[in-house]
Amino acid sequence: MSSGLLEDASFNQSPAFGDVDLFSADRPLADAAQRAGLDLANLSACGKDYGAATTFDLGRIANENPPRLHLVDGKGNRLDYVEFHPAYHAMMAKSIGHGIHASAHDGSDEPGPVSTRAVRLYLATQAESGHMCPVTMTHACIGALRSEPALLAKWLPRIQTRTYDPRPLPWWEKNGVTLGMGMTERQGGTDVRANITRAVAHGDHVEITGHKWFMSAPMCDAFLVLAQAEGGLTCYLMPRYRPDGSRNQIRFQRLKDKLGNKSNASSEVEFHGAYAERVGAEGAGVRTIIEMVNLTRLDCAIASAAQSRIALSQALNHIRNRSVFQRRLVDQPSMRATVADLALELEAQVALVFRLCRASERAHDDPAEAAYVRLLTPAAKFLVCKSTPQLVYESLECLGGNGYTEDLPLARYFRESPLNAIWEGSGNVMALDVLRAAGRHPDQAMATVSALAKTAAVAFDVRPLTETLAKVLQSGDAERRARFLCEGLAKIAALAALAEAKSDFATLYGDTRLTGAKFAQFGTADLGSAEQALVDRALAA
Numbered sequence: 001m002s003s004g005l006l007e008d009a010s011f012n013q014s015p016a017f018g019d020v021d022l023f024s025a026d027r028p029l030a031d032a033a034q035r036a037g038l039d040l041a042n043l044s045a046c047g048k049d050y051g052a053a054t055t056f057d058l059g060r061i062a063n064e065n066p067p068r069l070h071l072v073d074g075k076g077n078r079l080d081y082v083e084f085h086p087a088y089h090a091m092m093a094k095s096i097g098h099g100i101h102a103s104a105h106d107g108s109d110e111p112g113p114v115s116t117r118a119v120r121l122y123l124a125t126q127a128e129s130g131h132m133c134p135v136t137m138t139h140a141c142i143g144a145l146r147s148e149p150a151l152l153a154k155w156l157p158r159i160q161t162r163t164y165d166p167r168p169l170p171w172w173e174k175n176g177v178t179l180g181m182g183m184t185e186r187q188g189g190t191d192v193r194a195n196i197t198r199a200v201a202h203g204d205h206v207e208i209t210g211h212k213w214f215m216s217a218p219m220c221d222a223f224l225v226l227a228q229a230e231g232g233l234t235c236y237l238m239p240r241y242r243p244d245g246s247r248n249q250i251r252f253q254r255l256k257d258k259l260g261n262k263s264n265a266s267s268e269v270e271f272h273g274a275y276a277e278r279v280g281a282e283g284a285g286v287r288t289i290i291e292m293v294n295l296t297r298l299d300c301a302i303a304s305a306a307q308s309r310i311a312l313s314q315a316l317n318h319i320r321n322r323s324v325f326q327r328r329l330v331d332q333p334s335m336r337a338t339v340a341d342l343a344l345e346l347e348a349q350v351a352l353v354f355r356l357c358r359a360s361e362r363a364h365d366d367p368a369e370a371a372y373v374r375l376l377t378p379a380a381k382f383l384v385c386k387s388t389p390q391l392v393y394e395s396l397e398c399l400g401g402n403g404y405t406e407d408l409p410l411a412r413y414f415r416e417s418p419l420n421a422i423w424e425g426s427g428n429v430m431a432l433d434v435l436r437a438a439g440r441h442p443d444q445a446m447a448t449v450s451a452l453a454k455t456a457a458v459a460f461d462v463r464p465l466t467e468t469l470a471k472v473l474q475s476g477d478a479e480r481r482a483r484f485l486c487e488g489l490a491k492i493a494a495l496a497a498l499a500e501a502k503s504d505f506a507t508l509y510g511d512t513r514l515t516g517a518k519f520a521q522f523g524t525a526d527l528g529s530a531e532q533a534l535v536d537r538a539l540a541a
């Protein structure tokens, strides 16, 4: 009999969560991958890699040792160098090794390149979120660079390697490079047209003078930057080193002191006539970066679902091992109701984001899928990312007091959880973007909604909601009700994705999320007999 004194091992506590196959243990994810015809064995290996206890440890250490900015050396020479902990570098090497920064653009024959990469992103995020920032930005920048084929051809071979090379060297001397982006200025973030940073032409390049109020991952090898040229707002690629090998005039001011996202550096920066090359036509800056932003927005939704999933996995690990009042928590009815409801939300989110990935894969040849991507990308980002703090918080609470301490990773997950909803377009901006898409191409938008309603119909009649949405959309009140429209659309799409996947939970999702009183807290919905199936499935590992 243990005395409970500190020198004894604890009893009635859950074991550390780790050394799991994050892919195979996650039934909604594995099912989505199977539906998409992905290489399951390969993804399982990736799931084991990110689910290893040693990988979780790297994630913890990278966040406990945030990056430090060295502006100058001890003799006053300008350095502009950000030092990261080796654990961060190890995570970067792992994720670049898995190709998450570029594999969707490889043109490989593997089935579902976007979906395969999305699974890997989903797995990597569970181990550590912060390093995903430069990994996602590199992936997304390739999309924008497509509008400048010669520049892309020059950089792509260095981007597409599976080698992480953090050395501060000119990009052409490196074995692998990463890309970041600088759009947000003090006076204008969402409203990038308010940017005041200026680009002045110098022969085949420009020199940029101004600032960015947020520029994350400042040790990237180049940044896509917006600046005002004579012809208007334009996109540029600004390398860390000038073509003569000297350091570019990129002067960091400070690293942000953030709520979470501690492993990642987010800088304030000035450009003092920094060398840059144009990407896309002059004056077409917004159009050019939209290519990039659509990719980062999808990544935000995938990564937020992953954050909720790792928090739920921690909760499940705890409740299956912890007993209260002589009964395991997982057998306590109100705890089952809570985790089943969380699991239901994730079933829908995973179905939705992977449906979106498949649509992206088909969009080039299929206008209906292209219209789906345009309308649903901001809507999915809105629905998934904005729900993450609540999902993570409820999972955290499943661990009781332990969940609230810094000894376990839940506190870190919670601090990270609002971020994806903010960057790459905050909540209202996503809702307004859905309105914009519907307003520009109303016939396409209506066709997309009709198709969703038809797909969903096998599980649930969404017509009352689609009729309400159509009425609000056509009213003079659409902008004020933008969140209602956006969320309603995203929920219909989530339901349709579940129905298309022949999920046992599609009807339940409709019953609990699309009708009646507004959903308030996880665990309040009556899931009926599906509760057992949801808990079993969530605990499948």
Ligand SMILES: Cc1cc2nc3c(=O)[nH]c(=O)nc-3n(C[C@H](O)[C@H](O)[C@H](O)COP(=O)(O)OP(=O)(O)OC[C@H]3O[C@@H](n4cnc5c(N)ncnc54)[C@H](O)[C@@H]3O)c2cc1C
Pocket (backbone or CB within 6 Å): 180, 181, 182, 183, 184, 188, 189, 190, 191, 214, 215, 216, 217, 258, 261, 266, 419, 422, 423, 424, 425, 426, 427, 428, 429, 432
């Ligand atoms: C950790 C972190 C890292 C970041 N890294 C980068 C980076 O690497 N590069 C980069 O360029 N930026 C970066 N950002 C900036 C980020 O993209 C912006 O903060 C974000 O896009 C919002 O812009 P803003 O802060 O200027 O807010 P604002 O644009 O001022 O928006 C404030 C609020 O108003 C809402 N709003 C805006 N327009 C409307 C409207 N028309 N109607 C109703 N509501 C509206 C928004 O939804 C938001 O809630 C980062 C931010 C964070 C937090």
